[in-house]
Amino acid sequence: MASVLSYESLVHAVAGAVGSVTAMTVFFPLDTARLRLQVDEKRKSKTTHMVLLEIIKEEGLLAPYRGWFPVISSLCCSNFVYFYTFNSLKAVWVKGQRSTTGKDLVVGFVAGVVNVLLTTPLWVVNTRLKLQGAKFRNEDIIPTNYKGIIDAFHQITRDEGILALWNGTLPSLLLVFNPAIQFMFYEGLKRQLLKKRMKLSSLDVFIIGAIAKAIATTVTYPMQTVQSILRFGRHKLNPENRTLGSLRNVLYLLHQRVKRFGIMGLYKGLEAKLLQTVLTAALMFLVYEKLTAATFTVMGLKSAHKR
Template identity: 75%
Template sequence: MDSQSFYLAEVFSYESLVHAMAGAMGSVTAMTVFFPLDTARLRLQVDDKRKAKSTPAILAEIIKEEGLLAPYRGWFPVICSLCCSNFVYFYCFHSLKAMWLQGQKSTPGKDLIIGIAAGVVNVLVTTPLWVVNTRLKLQGAKFRNEDIEPTHYRGIVDALVQIVQNEGVGALWNGTCPSLLLVLNPGIQFMIYETLKRHLRGGVHRELSSLEVFAIGAIAKAVATTVTYPLQTVQSILRFGQHRQPTEQSKLQSSLRSVMYLIINRVRRSGILGLFKGLEAKLLQTVLTAALMFLLYEKIAAATFRVMGIKRPLTSR
């Protein structure tokens, strides 16, 4: 087999498809369980006039003002986006890993590079879905910030059409710049996860226990989230993009300059800690979600390989 045929075989392999399906199913299930925590985090990031409180207090406030189901507002578009996003990411990660390693043992540095490359592909493909789901998730919310203009979308397709008609096609990629910088998040996450997994296995190809997978998934996500959180705040603001007055922020759209502008503006208004507003809710949600996602992903992938009678490839170890 020549090199070109080998690379094509790795890209379109059954193993990569199994990893992608398992990752997508695991992430959707985990996000559904912890979705209200993400609602609290997003509300704190975008509505900078809302006072930072504990996550339970924010959720209680949202339920009191907007109804019992308010913490699950926007669940469907988020789940659709997450499913597509994780399918693309896991598929790219394992395809690129198989192509590069060709059966050899990986290293933390290689895991980081592969994770970043997979993240770039994922951002460019799925950003429009995340822009729409951010808008839908915040639609109908009671904001403290009077500069935020309410939206009136009837669903995913209607939101896509309205954004293109009113703001141009480019608006579907609002927040792309911080999103590209944020590929460090899954890159760091997968680097730590894969490194800890190799360390726990100690060179023996054994299946980790549920507790081990849950723990290393939580650790990996906690580190990655804390390091990159200020950029996640900027990303949420840019994706939402609804302000009554034309500001420098809206003119800059998703350029690197707008990232710096929003960071400086948030620091001026709320101090350094303003960049980490909602971190408690984000850590609680993202760490638990990632831990459960990795647990489900590992179990689904392992079960699928066993049922199909295929030995799990070395590149996944």
């Protein structure tokens, strides 16, 4: 219990949250391009820079940053929960011993499940707000009119029911393998490098963070596309598949995507996603490692950061 409620877990959680907010703010326009490509199926532009140029031309210079605050708020809460749970569980299980790749994967998976169940409503709302006012090519998309985060929560609950706040939970639960795979590769590569040197450089942390996220994103991307569509929840779906987030609806959306666009339709927006998520993850881990190391040094807990 002491390991779960420790200052070390709190430091990891705060550093992870600060790192993710910093990184996402820097690369936010790339996430905007990725989301448009995933949700707006009839958008013809396929490259990231062309989509961003279209958005700026049609919707204004600040349009790539639309929905920044709800996304950052959700990300901050989400990463705080994930990093706190991950490091608390790891401290309880490992108890001073050297961790293994298998343990990192299991702990990452459990931390991901806890994170999804607690923070999915935040992500549903921020997806809606991020796409509000967008000029879609797909006429099947029903527009929204939310005044802010609180109003979005109220309208979704009133019009669609409380469970609509957990739209996309099933693919999100399947996607916990993304951070689990990411942390497994990140911790594994980190251990391998630490065998050869006493300390990792900023470049080392940036590179292994990028590699870990690139692998995790590529493996899980089709499910991320379905997750975005379900969270948005404004498509006119098959009447027989109205239960958003059900396994039947996930399979339906995957089938429709392949039927209309071929197998590569599952990877529409991957370029933007890889650019955004890899650079964001790399910068996040860099800020996270530096912040935790500095904090532990000040607290006299330097050794606690060595995994």
